[in-house]
Amino acid sequence: MYKTVKHQLFILPFSGGSVKYYNKWLTHLNPSIQVELIEMAGRGIRKSDVKYNNFDEATLDLFKIIKNKVDTSNFYIFGHSLGALLAYEISLKFQTEQLDLPKAVYLSGRTSPFYRFHENVEQLSSNEIIKELQSLGVEDIDIYKHPRAGKYYLSLLCGDYNLTKTYCKQEPILSKVNGHIFYGITDPFAVDINSWQDYFENKLDIHCFLGSHFYINNNFKEIIEIINKNIVLSWKNKIYVK
């Protein structure tokens, strides 16, 4: 008699985005993987929740949500860009709290915490931000230019950039979790991607794709295939039960 092993994959949003972006992933992920899309406070269905004052608040809030939802030892966390930093820090919280660790973290579209970006975002005009988004390959660029909604969506994005500005990593803390890094080869936020190795004990798996920051739009099926193989095949998704 065999029992199917359950896996949980927690997915976090990226800057300016709702985690609902990942709805299109659901039909491609292996059925044994229970997906939990975790929204940040102040966004989407959590729009009434008070927004975070700083990155640490975001980490703590999302860590608590994930901790309360974990009901298997086989859980994993995925994050792109801002989500990658959050996924890393949340996995460290499990480590420092001496809880069961995620089996792996999947960090996409962002180099290690050593590198900081958008430090001077308040000095950029809307046009400059939109121009940058365009170069990064953002999917719905026109929403940021829309006369009715553009200002609002830019404020969401800049809010998340400001959140990242409050993130301060003095010295790397070595994560004991298995790490997988995904990035677009021309992504300016993925410079020195190998620097992530300074933050992990185990050797990282690093996957490079064609594209810039939003390489993820055109390569999500390939990313999912890697995740499926990593989660399902490495755990041989059936165990024998007497």
Place this chain on the structure above:
Amino acid sequence: MNDEMEMQIINILKTKLDINCEDLSKDTALSDLNIESLLFIEIIVTLETEFKIELDDSDLDFASYETINDLIRVVLIHKDQSGGFNV
């Protein structure tokens, strides 16, 4: 009056999405309708014009809506706040 408004909203969605009314109900999930965020904003602008309301910025967040009923509810709230219905 609410039923009329609901029908009006669903008709607007039908026109914008180019689908039949029979395929839409209050409980239809917006994620099932393949609405991109830009099209959603166009729907919002049409609703604001039709019902002579102005939604809050936070109501422009497509991700905060699950079903058509969520959209109906937001329009009704703002219509009530604007002082009632046009007869």
